[in-house]
Amino acid sequence: MNVEILARVQFAFTIGFHYIYPPLSIGLGLMLVILEGLFLKTGDRIYEMAVRFWIRIFALIFGIGVATGIIMEFEFGTNWATYSKYVGDIFGSALAAEGIFAFALESGFLGILIFGWNRVGRGVHFFSTIMVFVGSLFSAVWIVVANSWQQTPAGYHIVGQGMNARAEITDFWAMVFNPSSVDRLLHVWVGAILAGGFMVLSVNAWYLLHRKHMEIARPTFRIALVVVATFSLLQLFLGDRSAGIVARYQPAKLAAMEGHFDSSARADMYLFGYVNNRTQNTSGVKIPGGLSFLTYGSFKAPVTGLRAFKPADRPSQVNSIFQLYHLMVACGLAMIFLSLLGCWLWWRDALFKHRWLLWVFAFSVLLPQLANQAGWFTAEMGRQPWVVYGLLRTSDALSRVVSANQIIFSLILFTIVYIVLFALFLFLLNRKIQHGPVDYGTKETIEDGSRRDNPILEHEASQS
Amino acid sequence: MNTFLGLDYNLWWFLVFGAVISGYAILDGFDLGAGSLHLFLRKEESRRIAMNAIGPIWDGNEVWLVIGGGALFAGFPVAYAAIFSAFYVPFMVFLVGLIFRAVSIEFRSKEPWSWWRKAWDIVYCFASIVISLSLGLMLGNVVEGLPLNSDREFAGDLLSFFNPFAIMVSITTLALFMMHGAIFLTMKTENRLFVKLHVLANNFIVFFVVSFVITTLYTLLYIPHLSDFFKSRPGWFTIPLLMILSIANIPRQVKIGKYRFAFISSAITIALLLIMVAIEVFPYLLYSPQHPGNSITVYNAASSTRTMKILLVMALIGTPLVGVYTSFVFWTFKGKVRLDEMSY
Numbered sequence: 156m157n158v159e160i161l162a163r164v165q166f167a168f169t170i171g172f173h174y175i176y177p178p179l180s181i182g183l184g185l186m187l188v189i190l191e192g193l194f195l196k197t198g199d200r201i202y203e204m205a206v207r208f209w210i211r212i213f214a215l216i217f218g219i220g221v222a223t224g225i226i227m228e229f230e231f232g233t234n235w236a237t238y239s240k241y242v243g244d245i246f247g248s249a250l251a252a253e254g255i256f257a258f259a260l261e262s263g264f265l266g267i268l269i270f271g272w273n274r275v276g277r278g279v280h281f282f283s284t285i286m287v288f289v290g291s292l293f294s295a296v297w298i299v300v301a302n303s304w305q306q307t308p309a310g311y312h313i314v315g316q317g318m319n320a321r322a323e324i325t326d327f328w329a330m331v332f333n334p335s336s337v338d339r340l341l342h343v344w345v346g347a348i349l350a351g352g353f354m355v356l357s358v359n360a361w362y363l364l365h366r367k368h369m370e371i372a373r374p375t376f377r378i379a380l381v382v383v384a385t386f387s388l389l390q391l392f393l394g395d396r397s398a399g400i401v402a403r404y405q406p407a408k409l410a411a412m413e414g415h416f417d418s419s420a421r422a423d424m425y426l427f428g429y430v431n432n433r434t435q436n437t438s439g440v441k442i443p444g445g446l447s448f449l450t451y452g453s454f455k456a457p458v459t460g461l462r463a464f465k466p467a468d469r470p471s472q473v474n475s476i477f478q479l480y481h482l483m484v485a486c487g488l489a490m491i492f493l494s495l496l497g498c499w500l501w502w503r504d505a506l507f508k509h510r511w512l513l514w515v516f517a518f519s520v521l522l523p524q525l526a527n528q529a530g531w532f533t534a535e536m537g538r539q540p541w542v543v544y545g546l547l548r549t550s551d552a553l554s555r556v557v558s559a560n561q562i563i564f565s566l567i568l569f570t571i572v573y574i575v576l577f578a579l580f581l582f583l584l585n586r587k588i589q590h591g592p593v594d595y596g597t598k599e600t601i602e603d604g605s606r607r608d609n610p611i612l613e614h615e616a617s618q619s
Numbered sequence: 620m621n622t623f624l625g626l627d628y629n630l631w632w633f634l635v636f637g638a639v640i641s642g643y644a645i646l647d648g649f650d651l652g653a654g655s656l657h658l659f660l661r662k663e664e665s666r667r668i669a670m671n672a673i674g675p676i677w678d679g680n681e682v683w684l685v686i687g688g689g690a691l692f693a694g695f696p697v698a699y700a701a702i703f704s705a706f707y708v709p710f711m712v713f714l715v716g717l718i719f720r721a722v723s724i725e726f727r728s729k730e731p732w733s734w735w736r737k738a739w740d741i742v743y744c745f746a747s748i749v750i751s752l753s754l755g756l757m758l759g760n761v762v763e764g765l766p767l768n769s770d771r772e773f774a775g776d777l778l779s780f781f782n783p784f785a786i787m788v789s790i791t792t793l794a795l796f797m798m799h800g801a802i803f804l805t806m807k808t809e810n811r812l813f814v815k816l817h818v819l820a821n822n823f824i825v826f827f828v829v830s831f832v833i834t835t836l837y838t839l840l841y842i843p844h845l846s847d848f849f850k851s852r853p854g855w856f857t858i859p860l861l862m863i864l865s866i867a868n869i870p871r872q873v874k875i876g877k878y879r880f881a882f883i884s885s886a887i888t889i890a891l892l893l894i895m896v897a898i899e900v901f902p903y904l905l906y907s908p909q910h911p912g913n914s915i916t917v918y919n920a921a922s923s924t925r926t927m928k929i930l931l932v933m934a935l936i937g938t939p940l941v942g943v944y945t946s947f948v949f950w951t952f953k954g955k956v957r958l959d960e961m962s963y
Binding site for chain 2: 233246
């Protein structure tokens with residue numbers, strides 16, 4: 156296998172695995188802020204139990220997110236040395252900003268969030284929760300800015316030639332607010348909030364199905380339902396805006412997303428279908444002229460197709476991009492449908508009456524995860540063969556001193572480690588969910604309450 | 620050349636990068652050290668206390684590594700690219716170590732079974748040791764220099780990393796962290812565990828001093844160019860002198876029970892060691908002994924001056940902020956470890 160494919164597989168695998176966790180941290184962060192805010196406002200212990208339960212889940216997710224995230228920062232240097240030299244001036248400053256402004260904030264206050272409940276005042280703890288949430292939002296900012304610059308470069312000039320060419324910043328704010336930054340960031344944020352919101356929905360649906368912790372599960376379920384209904388509708392709007400940016404700045408990617416080959420013709424929108432990469436033919440159920448309408452407001456408007464680009468300048472895996480993009484859209488629509496259905500039943504006072512629906516909600520946690528992964532794969536595969544759109548080819552971006560064997564070694568290493576990690580994660584997550592929220596009791600009985608929530612203390616107590 | 624307060628931007632960013640790496644070594648150094656000595660503590664309760672002593676802060680400490688990586692990437696992308704593609708295998712091992720360490724801290728207390736906790740104790744301890752050793756190994760190789768080709772890319776092989784000097788630096792780093800970590804834990808513990816850590820701290824001081832002396836002698840005898848700077852400028856000898864005083868102060872403070880001062884001393888020792896390293900290697904970030912012309916310096920590896928300025932502004936805004944909330948978190952968890960229901 157060649158180094159380029161291996162390096163891409165490794166990057167896709169490690170970033171894909173990493174990306175399970177940060178969106179959950181962002182989304183759960185918002186849920187923690189809401190639940191703790193409600194606890195402070197109402198003083199209702201139901202919310203205390205809920206928020207402290209979710210803090211424990213948050214800690215588990217955050218830990219794995221950090222561990223798998225550190226890999227990413229250095230993988231640019233290990234596998235993509237030429238890329239690192241090329242974009243260091245730009246990408247590096249975004250990454251440095253991420254470290255100093257976002258990660259430091261998150262990790263600093265994380266200690267208080269997780270360990271500080273009885274150690275600091277309620278206000279200080281709430282403040283820490285907010286800071287962790289804000290930090291996680293910030294950390295999305297800089298990495299999405301850096302990635303958006305790769306999609307729609309701005310505020311730079313090229314210095315040097317051939318292998319020594321590199322991009323240098325000419326205008327920092329133009330680089331930060333490059334044409335796609337803001338829309339993509341909002342799209343990513345909302346995707347992350349949906350990941351957290353649906354996780355809360357799913358766990359509480361499971362409690363309701365098993366008639367456990369009902370008094371906590373009902374209100375938390377409703378709060379999460381409001382969150383996901385709001386944000387899944389918002390995502391429809393933001394997704395459309397992101398697609399508009401792609402249409403404007405990366406026409407080849409847009410054409411690949413809908414399997415549109417004709418260089419300049421009316422473009423259809425497929426509900427589902429199949430692209431034959433070899434014969435360059437797309438078939439499936441379609442709305443004729445749909446893509447033309449969404450892009451230019453007219454069913455007849457011509458849209459630039461893939462054949463308008465030289466084969467070397469456009470993505471080759473069109474079918475994969477097509478399928479992933481449609482998977483993302485389908486998941487997004489399913490989220491909207493589910494959350495609106497939930498709201499409608501709530502209004503009819505029948506929210507918790509249908510067991511089948513609760514089961515659907517229990518599995519709905521997978522929808523935002525699938526959509527997030529599929530969306531990123533679309534964005535990154537659609538940009539090929541470029542790593543920096545129009546400027547640097549992926550095949551030129553590699554570390555020239557790294558051999559295929561070294562990458563195979565690390566790929567096998569990470570595959571094993573991540574499989575173990577994922578199995579442990581699911582196991583512990585399941586145990587925590589089974590264990591559920593705990594009533595910590597009043598100040599006087601806090602000792603007993605504490606025992607109930609700590610596996611080690613609980614174990615000791617049951618032994619004596 | 621653009622300058623700021625009389626120094627050019629490249630030098631400024633080299634200083635910032637050095638400060639971040641020192642910060643990382645001092646902060647993550649004590650929790651890596653505490654991890655490396657974990658299995659010396661035999662009782663379950665002792666291990667829990669030791670792990671909770673670093674529980675709320677280790678993650679914040681590790682962020683300094685992320686900031687350091689970003690600082691190198693942003694300021695000296697050529698060096699970032701060369702160093703991490705050169706150290707491909709050791710660095711992957713280091714990263715896997717970081718993963719296992721992070722999850723072992725997170726997972727250990729999640730189940731009551733003793734085999735579960737013992738298994739994670741072992742993972743935690745070995746991961747900490749592997750991280751410390753590989754950090755030292757990479758530092759040793761950077762200090763000594765690596766073979767580079769005319770494109771300023773690595774031209775050696777994996778085995779060349781395991782040379783005597785790098786191995787000595789590696790062991791010294793582990794010893795330093797273990798000493799630093801043991802002293803940190805003495806500040807956080809009480810009663811019998813505290814007595815045990817006092818003894819351990821003394822042992823690790825001996826371990827560190829012995830490996831430090833051997834490494835220094837080896838350097839002076841076999842890698843003379845590393846001490847050129849100090850030989851030609853006697854006035855700068857104050858720095859090694861200060862370092863020796865600071866090392867000597869550690870056992871003294873431990874003996875009279877002033878653990879906080881001992882900790883400060885060992886933190887200063889780490890900083891001074893890295894300052895010496897920085898002085899010795901400057902202006903090289905990666906020296907190529909065979910072909911010095913291929914070396915990577917703070918000038919030929921740097922980003923544009925505009926980026927340097929942006930980075931300095933970020934550092935000037937960010938550092939006080941990080942300082943404020945790091946102190947706040949440390950202050951919240953100051954004093955001896957108290958286990959409660961939120962503890963690991």
